Amino acid sequence: MMEKKTNLKKLDPAQLSLLCAQWAMILKTGILLYDGADILVSTYENTSEQALFERIAGALEEGQPFYEALESTGRFPKYMIEMVRIAERTGNLDVVLDSLSKYYKKEALRNENIQNAIFYPVTLVVMMSVVIAILVVKVIPVFMQVFRNMGVSLDGSTQTILSAGIFVGYAVMVFAILLSVFAIVVIAM
Incomplete structure (x- = not known):
């Protein structure tokens, strides 16, 4: 042989x-x-x-x-x-x-269906993370700057909610990146 x-x-x-x-x-x-x-x-x-x-x-x-x-x-x-x-x-x-x-x-055909089943939700998560990233990186800082320029100070609970929102936004972005990498690895196999 x-x-x-x-x-x-x-x-x-x-x-x-x-x-x-x-x-x-x-x-x-x-x-x-x-x-x-x-x-x-x-x-x-x-x-x-x-x-x-x-x-x-x-x-x-x-x-x-x-x-x-x-x-x-x-x-x-x-x-x-x-x-x-x-x-x-x-x-x-x-x-x-x-x-x-x-x-x-x-x-x-089964492999193709599995790849499609993984691709669609991952695409949605990536798009959602892009929207959240824009909100966290661009929109929220603009609102905070507007409040500062108007001389309005945010009370403790509002500041806590904004900080929590920013933290959650970054956490979702990290999760989306990890999920995307995982999906790419699975699809490549």
Whole structure:
């Protein structure tokens, strides 16, 4: 078995869905795996995935099973490799690849929905924090300056409320920044 390349980034579910669908279509048309690998090498020529398909094609030409060719790239998830291994042994590779394509398509859609579910509230919190920041940094100091210029002194409770408002405003801004960073990290994963 070839050495694994674990330093490469795993393919995302949308890419896996497309690749499984392509392999399933190749097998359903009666094209042999290594010929199909050559077709995909030429299809992905001059793209970032060309080396991936060249590695798979090379492994297949050496006589390795398809699951080992996938595993040797270090770019495919263990689940997919094991399903392909079982499918090769049972003779259902095209059916399993088609099912894997549907599975990874659903996973990609679920990931997209999760990202959208996180993005919308985070956007609202960021917008709210911008409004609060403007109030705390620009508006409240203007009102305090107007009161000072008019010679009006604020009583203790009013001063306490303004100070508490400023403190809460800064706290909300810090919270919004931390929430935004957290959301960016989650979305990037």
